[in-house]
Amino acid sequence: MVASANTRLRLETAHLTALFAQHRAVRDVSLLFPANTVTAIIGPSGCGKSTLLRCLNRMHELTPGASVAGEVLLDNVNIYAPDVNPVELRRRIGMVFQRPTPFPTMSIYENVAAGLKVNGRRPKPEVDNAVSRALQQAALWEEVKDRLHTSALDLSGGQQQRLCIARAVAPAPEILLLDEPTASLDPAGTQRIEELCHALKRLYTIVIVTHNMQQAARVSDYTAFMYLGSLIEVGRTDELFTKPKVEQTEAYITGRFG
Amino acid sequence: MTTSAFRRHLVSRVMTVLVVILSFTAVLALVLILGNLIAKGASSIDWAFFTKSPVPAGQTGGGVANAIVGTGIIVGVAALIGVPIGVGAGMYLAEYGSGRLGFLVRFTADVLNGTPSIVVGIVGWTFIVKPTSHFSALAGSVALAILMIPMLARTTEEMVRLVPNSLREAALALGYPRWRTSLKVVARTALGGIVTGCLVGIARIAGETAPLLFTALGNLNFTVNVSQPMQTLSLQIYVYATGPFDEWHRLAWASALVLMGLVLVISLTARWVTRQRYGRIR
Numbered sequence: 001m002v003a004s005a006n007t008r009l010r011l012e013t014a015h016l017t018a019l020f021a022q023h024r025a026v027r028d029v030s031l032l033f034p035a036n037t038v039t040a041i042i043g044p045s046g047c048g049k050s051t052l053l054r055c056l057n058r059m060h061e062l063t064p065g066a067s068v069a070g071e072v073l074l075d076n077v078n079i080y081a082p083d084v085n086p087v088e089l090r091r092r093i094g095m096v097f098q099r100p101t102p103f104p105t106m107s108i109y110e111n112v113a114a115g116l117k118v119n120g121r122r123p124k125p126e127v128d129n130a131v132s133r134a135l136q137q138a139a140l141w142e143e144v145k146d147r148l149h150t151s152a153l154d155l156s157g158g159q160q161q162r163l164c165i166a167r168a169v170a171p172a173p174e175i176l177l178l179d180e181p182t183a184s185l186d187p188a189g190t191q192r193i194e195e196l197c198h199a200l201k202r203l204y205t206i207v208i209v210t211h212n213m214q215q216a217a218r219v220s221d222y223t224a225f226m227y228l229g230s231l232i233e234v235g236r237t238d239e240l241f242t243k244p245k246v247e248q249t250e251a252y253i254t255g256r257f258g
Numbered sequence: 259m260t261t262s263a264f265r266r267h268l269v270s271r272v273m274t275v276l277v278v279i280l281s282f283t284a285v286l287a288l289v290l291i292l293g294n295l296i297a298k299g300a301s302s303i304d305w306a307f308f309t310k311s312p313v314p315a316g317q318t319g320g321g322v323a324n325a326i327v328g329t330g331i332i333v334g335v336a337a338l339i340g341v342p343i344g345v346g347a348g349m350y351l352a353e354y355g356s357g358r359l360g361f362l363v364r365f366t367a368d369v370l371n372g373t374p375s376i377v378v379g380i381v382g383w384t385f386i387v388k389p390t391s392h393f394s395a396l397a398g399s400v401a402l403a404i405l406m407i408p409m410l411a412r413t414t415e416e417m418v419r420l421v422p423n424s425l426r427e428a429a430l431a432l433g434y435p436r437w438r439t440s441l442k443v444v445a446r447t448a449l450g451g452i453v454t455g456c457l458v459g460i461a462r463i464a465g466e467t468a469p470l471l472f473t474a475l476g477n478l479n480f481t482v483n484v485s486q487p488m489q490t491l492s493l494q495i496y497v498y499a500t501g502p503f504d505e506w507h508r509l510a511w512a513s514a515l516v517l518m519g520l521v522l523v524i525s526l527t528a529r530w531v532t533r534q535r536y537g538r539i540r
Contacts, residue, residue, distance in 0.1 A: 059431060064356070091433030101428035105446040114442075115432040167432065 010035040010205045016070035018051050018060055025051040027229040038197050038206040040220035048229040049209045053177050057093040058086040094168030095177040099184050100160035102152035109148040115171040130170050138166035158189025178208040194219045213253055217241050225249045299515035302508045311480045318505050322513050324480040325494040332490055333464050335399035340406035341456050348414025353440045367408035378404050379469035395488035398474030402463040409459045417451030450531055457528035461521045467492040491517040
């Protein structure tokens, strides 16, 4: 471990099972996400990695017919406990999706400020600061600082995705969930997002879902391999990719299936 | 060229010609109506037509200022009543209407959409004219609003459903409550389509006559009092076109032209708003 002081417990799943009606998309997964690290979840399409991610901020339950069993612990509090408000929980956990989702009716500035305003009114200088800080964190500031009040749709796909990252980090969440954030980007855009992961883990605990193993190897400290809804193996990324302990993991990372 | 290729080519040609002819026939109806109205009505349109009220039967001159203002007031009040209810119902159907109540509301709206407008007029008469014991513009507005609500509910629902689910999820993931997601992100994104739907609905009711026969009744004098009977262009056309005087027929043609022009302007505005919307969403 790089810095043991930073590995205090933040987020953990305990025997987590996620269902779509009767279908078990995630099966009994217990997984620890150490603070200020990047954890990658890899696996073939349909293995439940995105569903697992969506359980971490209670987005999964928004799908009609979806349900969850088991626990997700955030600082030792089960986020599925009855007294936890999912809306307030999501303000502590930022999320970025596969495709960029800028709000089409809002300017660049309004997009980044969107998550701040929902937390109650704040004085304008404070919002201005938070917006520019978030855009700097997302490495977008230099490109948009002169056109903050133009439409977010005028940005390129890669810029839009970084805008979504800025929007997610603007309210200063504790955790950042990335659901295949580079799936719709070209190599240059992908590289920028990956660089961001390195920079942002100093501030946030990051969980990234990816079907790209090279990406997992490049950005993450820990990697979890899932197959058919189950967690097959988890470990430090360098170890998992060089000395996998489970036969299935080795088969997957060497490209023999999936 | 083989025989089958030749056949396909021929069939394709014939069908293309057929479709073009049918399209022109559809457009022809509008051209004939507009041409006829302009030919028979345009000459009667002058300053007095817009500024004067009708003169007693048998005299020449006068205008339809009362009907133009009446149309504006009755349709305007109908929109004030109908737009919030219709758009609200549509938002509900699209965002929350997946359950039993949603099914019921959707079904009711569809039935109401198919209800003959004269029936809606009788409803207005029964529930407003009879209890208050006189005809009124307000009763007419309510009848028109009843016609408008199901139309707006269904078009709003369709427009809101066009908003990609990924935007809803993005807002919810930011910690937006459901209602705020619907209002600040979904409704705002669909706004162009919703406004278009409202304008089309207003254009539709602006030309209605039957629901007004039992409610607003018509009035040959200029009035802005909504508790009194009031004239609209459609009622004016109905009375003048069926009347015995040439002068009345002349004014009926002119009124029809003005009403048609009004509807056309609203429809064109709706198109313009839609174009703006596509320019923004892509």
